[in-house]
Amino acid sequence: xxxxxxxxxxxxxxxxxxxxxxxxxxxxxxxxxxxxxxxxxxxxxxxxxxxxxxxxxxxxxxxxxxxxxxxxxxxxxxxxxxxxxxxxxxxxxxxxxxxxxxxxxxxxxxxxxxxxxxxxxxxxxxxxxxxxxxxxxxxxxxxxxxxxxxxxxxxxxxxxxxxxxxxxxxxxxxxxxxxxxxxxxxxxxxxxxxxxxxxxxxxxxxxxxxxxxxxxxxxxxxxxxxxxxxxxxxxxxxxxxxxxxxxxxxxxxxxxxxxxxxxxxxxxxxxxxxxxxxxxxxxxxxxxxxxxxxxxxxxxxxxxxxxxxxxxxxxxxxxxxxxxxxxxxxxxxxx
Amino acid sequence: xxxxxxxxxxxxxxxxxxxxxxxxxxxxxxxxxxxxxxxxxxxxxxxxxxxxxxxxxxxxxxxxxxxxxxxxxxxxxxxxxxxxxxxxxxxxxxxxxxxxxxxxxxxxxxxxxxxxxxxxxxxxxxxxxxxxxxxxxxxxxxxxxxxxxxxxxxxxxxxxxxxxxxxxxxxxxxxxxxxxxxxxxxxxxxxxxxxxxxxxxxxxxxxxxxxxxxxxxxxxxxxxxxxxxxxxxxxxxxxxxxxxxxxxxxxxxxxxxxxxxxxxxxxxxxxxxxxxxxxxxxxxxxxxxxxxxxxxxxxxxxxxxxxxxxxxxxxxxxxxxxxxxxxxxxxxxxx
Numbered sequence: 001x002x003x004x005x006x007x008x009x010x011x012x013x014x015x016x017x018x019x020x021x022x023x024x025x026x027x028x029x030x031x032x033x034x035x036x037x038x039x040x041x042x043x044x045x046x047x048x049x050x051x052x053x054x055x056x057x058x059x060x061x062x063x064x065x066x067x068x069x070x071x072x073x074x075x076x077x078x079x080x081x082x083x084x085x086x087x088x089x090x091x092x093x094x095x096x097x098x099x100x101x102x103x104x105x106x107x108x109x110x111x112x113x114x115x116x117x118x119x120x121x122x123x124x125x126x127x128x129x130x131x132x133x134x135x136x137x138x139x140x141x142x143x144x145x146x147x148x149x150x151x152x153x154x155x156x157x158x159x160x161x162x163x164x165x166x167x168x169x170x171x172x173x174x175x176x177x178x179x180x181x182x183x184x185x186x187x188x189x190x191x192x193x194x195x196x197x198x199x200x201x202x203x204x205x206x207x208x209x210x211x212x213x214x215x216x217x218x219x220x221x222x223x224x225x226x227x228x229x230x231x232x233x234x235x236x237x238x239x240x241x242x243x244x245x246x247x248x249x250x251x252x253x254x255x256x257x258x259x260x261x262x263x264x265x266x267x268x269x270x271x272x273x274x275x276x277x278x279x280x281x282x283x284x285x286x287x288x289x290x291x292x293x294x295x296x297x298x299x300x301x302x303x304x305x306x307x308x309x310x311x312x313x314x315x316x317x318x319x320x321x322x323x324x325x326x327x328x329x330x331x332x333x334x335x
Numbered sequence: 336x337x338x339x340x341x342x343x344x345x346x347x348x349x350x351x352x353x354x355x356x357x358x359x360x361x362x363x364x365x366x367x368x369x370x371x372x373x374x375x376x377x378x379x380x381x382x383x384x385x386x387x388x389x390x391x392x393x394x395x396x397x398x399x400x401x402x403x404x405x406x407x408x409x410x411x412x413x414x415x416x417x418x419x420x421x422x423x424x425x426x427x428x429x430x431x432x433x434x435x436x437x438x439x440x441x442x443x444x445x446x447x448x449x450x451x452x453x454x455x456x457x458x459x460x461x462x463x464x465x466x467x468x469x470x471x472x473x474x475x476x477x478x479x480x481x482x483x484x485x486x487x488x489x490x491x492x493x494x495x496x497x498x499x500x501x502x503x504x505x506x507x508x509x510x511x512x513x514x515x516x517x518x519x520x521x522x523x524x525x526x527x528x529x530x531x532x533x534x535x536x537x538x539x540x541x542x543x544x545x546x547x548x549x550x551x552x553x554x555x556x557x558x559x560x561x562x563x564x565x566x567x568x569x570x571x572x573x574x575x576x577x578x579x580x581x582x583x584x585x586x587x588x589x590x591x592x593x594x595x596x597x598x599x600x601x602x603x604x605x606x607x608x609x610x611x612x613x614x615x616x617x618x619x620x621x622x623x624x625x626x627x628x629x630x631x632x633x634x635x636x637x638x639x640x641x642x643x644x645x646x647x648x649x650x651x652x653x654x655x656x657x658x659x660x661x662x663x664x665x666x667x668x669x670x
Contacts, residue, residue, distance in 0.1 A: 045667065046431065053435040054507050056666040063669075086667040092431040093424045096381065096471070099464035100388040107463055128442055128470065129434035135463060136431070172389050309670050331391040332380065332421040334398075335644050 008033060009146035009180075011042030011085075014062035015052060018069040019207035020283075021191040021200030024250060027210075029150055029185040031074045039080040040144050040315060041070060043308070046085045046092075047136065050129035051120060067304050069210050072294035077307045083315035084308055085140065090319035094139040094326060095132070101168040102135055102161070110134050112157045138162035142177045143319045151182050152190065158182075174329035176322075191250070196225040196243045208283070210290055217287065221280045226272045233271040244275045252282045343368060344481035344515075346377030346420075349397035350387060353404040354542035355618075356526040356535030359585060364485055364520040366409045374415040375479050375650060376405065378643070381420045381427075382471065385464035386455060402639050404545050407629035412642045418650035419643055420475065425654035429474040429661060430467070436503040437470055437496070445469050447492045473497035477512045478654045486517045487525065493517075509664035511657075526585065531560040531578045543618070545625055552622065556615045561607045568606035579610045587617045 010030055012018060018027065033039060043066050048059045063084065070082060085091060107113065113134060117126050129136075134157075141149055141162050149159055159182030166177045190199050193206025200207045208220050224244055230237035239245045239262045248258045261278070264270040297304050327333040345365055347353060353362065368374060378401050383394045398419065405417060420426060442448065448469060452461050464471075469492075476484055476497050484494055494517030501512045525534050528541025535542045543555050561579050565572035574580045574597045583593045596613070599605040632639050662668040 049432070049665070049667075050435050056508065060666045084669060086662075087669055089424055089428045093427040096427040096430060096464065097384070099467060100385050100462050102463045103460045104463050104466050105459040105461075124440040125438045126440075127435050128437045128439050128467065129431065131439045132434060132463065132467075173391065305669065327421075330384070331395045332384075334419060334422055334640065 005036065005038040006147045007145060008037045008039045008148045008150065009042065009141050009144055010039070010150055011044045011140070012066055013044045013048040014059055014066045015048045016062060016202040017065055017209040017211050019200055019202060019209045021193075021207060022069075023073060023210060023286075024191045025152060025185065026150060027070075027073045027075070030080065033150075034076060034080045037148070040146065041075060041080050041082045041311075042085055042140060043067065043082070044085045044140070047133060049086075050127060050133060050136075053127065053129075063308075064301055064304060065211070067308050068294050068297055071297045071304065071307075072210060072290040074293075077311055081311045081314050082308055083312040087309075087312045088143065088316055088319050090316070090323045091136065091139045091143050093323060094143055095136045097326065097330065098135050098138055098165050098169070099132065101165050101172075106161075106164075107131060107134060110157055110161055112155055115154070134158050134161040135165070138165045141180050142166060143322050144315065145178055145318075145322060146180050147178050149180050149182050150185050153184050156182050156184070169329075173326075176325045176329050192243060192246060194220055194224045194243060196241060196246075210287060211294060212287070213291070214284060214288070217283060218280055221276050221283065222273075224276065224279075226275075230272065234268050236268040237265045237270070237272075239265055244272070244279050247279055248275070248282065251286060252278070340371065340373040341482045342480060343372045343374045343483045343485065344377065344476050344479055345374070345485055346379045346475070347401055348379045348383040348386075349394055349401045350383045351397060351537040352400055352544040352546050353408075354535055354537060354544045356528075356542060357404075358408060358545060358621075359526045360487060360520065361485060362405075362408045362410070365415065368485075369411060369415045372483070375481065376410060376415050376417045376646075377420055377475060378402065378417070379420045379475070382468060384421075385462060385468060385471075388462065388464075398643075399636055399639060400546070402643050403629050403632055406632045406639065406642075407545060407625040409628075412646055416646045416649050417643055418647040422644075422647045423478065423651055423654050425651070425658045426471065426474045426478050428658060429478055430471045432661065432665065433470045433473055433500050433504070434467065436500050436507075441496075441499075442466060442469060445492055445496055447490055450489070469493050469496040470500070473500045476515050477501060478657050479650065480513055480653075480657060481515050482513055484515050484517050485520050488519050491517050491519070504664075508661075511660045511664050527578060527581060529555055529559045529578060531576060531581075545622060546629060547622070548626070549619060549623070552618060553615055556611050556618065557608075559611065559614075561610075565607065569603050571603040572600045572605070572607075574600055579607070579614050582614055583610070583617065586621060587613070 010026060012022065030039060030041060043063055045059050045063055049056065052059055067082065075082065113131065122130065137158050138161060151159060159180060163179045166179050170177060193200040193204055195206045198204055198206065208217060226242045226244055227238040245262060252258050261270065261275060265275065345361060347357065365374065365376060378398055380394050380398055384391065387394055410417065448466065457465065472493050473496060486494060494515060498514045501514050505512060528535040528539055530541045533539055533541065543552060559578045561577045562573040580597060587593050596605065596610060600610065
C-alpha cells in the first residue's frame, strides 16, 4: 500500500439491498476514488445488529448481498479493502475505551442519532448499542486511522463527534489518531425516492435496488411521481418536482436532449410514458452491466465470502497495529 | 479444573489499595471458597478507567498493588484464576453485543448506577463508559459462564440486570449462558468506616488499608469514633455506635472477653485508649501476616505480574471458547 495515499473509510449496514440512492450518493464515488486513495469499505454488520438484534439471519443474508452489490458496481476487492465489521474485534475494544471519553449528555445531543431514533420510532426504548453508535463509528474510522470519510450532509455530526473523541484521546494519552475529515461527495448526495416525498430508502419502499431485474425496474419507473395535473399528453406539464426529470438530470448522459425534452414537456405534447421509457433505458444502461457482474459472482457465494475474508484479514492486521498503539498510549500494554 | 465445581466470579477495580472493608465483605470469603469452587478473580482495570480515563498511570500502579493485596490475604493464584480485564478483549466484544439487548431507559433506572453516579458527582456529564457499566459487568460474568457472583447487597441490581441480558440472549439466539446467582456473603458485607459515618471507603478517607504499616494502623485506630460523651474514664460509656466495639465484634476472636469489656465500658472505668490498644493488637494479628506475605512478593514485581499473566491467559482460553459459542448463536461465525 502506498503510504502517500490518503486513507478513506466508507461502508454500509447490511440491512437490505443497496439502491440507486447509495449508488449516486456514495458507491459511484468509491469506484472513482479507489485508485488514488487507500480505500477501506466496511460492511457494518455489528451496527446493523444494533437495530436488528432479533433478526441475525437477516443481517447475515445481507452481508452476502451487499458484497455482491459492491462487486456489481465495480468496487475492486484487489484495489479497495472490503471488510466485515464483526470479524474485527479490535473495533469493539476501541469502542469500549472511546466510551470513557464521551458523556451521555453529549450523545443525547447528537442530531444524527436523535433523527435516527425518531425515524425508527425507538423513543426511550432505544437499545443502548444503537444509542452508542457515534462512538462505535468513531472506532470504525480510527481503527484504520482514516484521514477522509465521505458522508452525507446529515452524517456530518458523526464526524464531528469522532473528531472530539480523537482530540480527547490524543490529548489525554498520546497523539495516536489523525483527525478525520468528513467530505460530502460533490454530486447529489441525496437522491429522492420514486414518490418524490423523501430520500430514497429501502424501508420507505420508494427505492430502485441495484439488483432489481429489468421488469421490476420498468414497473417502478412506471409508478414514479410526475406532474399530477398533467392528465392529457397535449397539455403543458411541470418539470419541477417531477421525479422522472429529476432522475434524467442525474442519470441521463445526454443533458442537451434532456433539456429539449423538458421544453417539449412544458409546452405540451410529451406524455409521461414517453419520458418514463427513456428513463428506463437510461437506468437499464447503468444497471444491466451491474446485473451481469452480479450474476457471475452470485454463482459462487463461497468465493465472494473468501474475497471479504481476505480484505478483513488485511484490515485486522492494521487494526491490531492500531490497538498496540492505543494500549501503549493508555498504559494497558501489560505483556 | 473440576467440572463439578460451581464457577464463581469476583473482582475489584484497581483504583486504590484494598482495605479491611474489602477483606470482611469479600476477600476473606474468596480465600475460604477457592478450594471448593472454580474461582475467577478479576482486576477490573477497564472499569477503573471508565471513571479515571485521565489517570491511566494511577490505574496501572494499582493493578500491581491489588495483585499484591490478593496474594497477601491468601488468594492462591495456583488455585484461583486471577486475571486482568483489559487483557481479555473478548469482554469488550461481548459487551458490544449485550448493549443491543438493553435499552437506555433500563440503564437509567439501574439503582446501583444511579447511586454511583450520584456519589461520584457526575450528573449529566457521566461518561458513557461508566453509564454502561452494568452491561460490561454482565460480560465480565458471562465470559467465564459464572454460576455464582458474591456481591454486596447494594450490587444486587447489577446481577438482576445481568440475568435480564442472559435471558434475552438465550431466548433470541441460543441458550449459551447460565443465569448467574448473586450471593451476599454471610458476615457483615458492609464494614463501617473509622468515622462511623459511612461504609469504609478509600475515597472517604475512613479506611484501614490491608497494606498499612503498623504505625499507620495505630494512628488510625487511635483516631476512631467512639462515644463522644465519654470524656472521663470513670464515667459510663456507650457501646452502640462506638466503632471500636463494632470492630472488636467483627475482628476479635475472643467474643466472651469482648462482652466483658462492653459491660465494663458501660458501667464506667474503662478508657477509650485501653479498648483501642486491644483493637490495634487484634487487627495487627490479622494484618501482620498479610504485611509479611506482601513484602515477600513485593520484592519481585515482575514475578507478580507473571502470575497475573498466567491467570489471564487461562481465562482468555475460556473467553475465546465463549465467544465461539456467542458467534455461532448470533450467526456471525463467518470463518
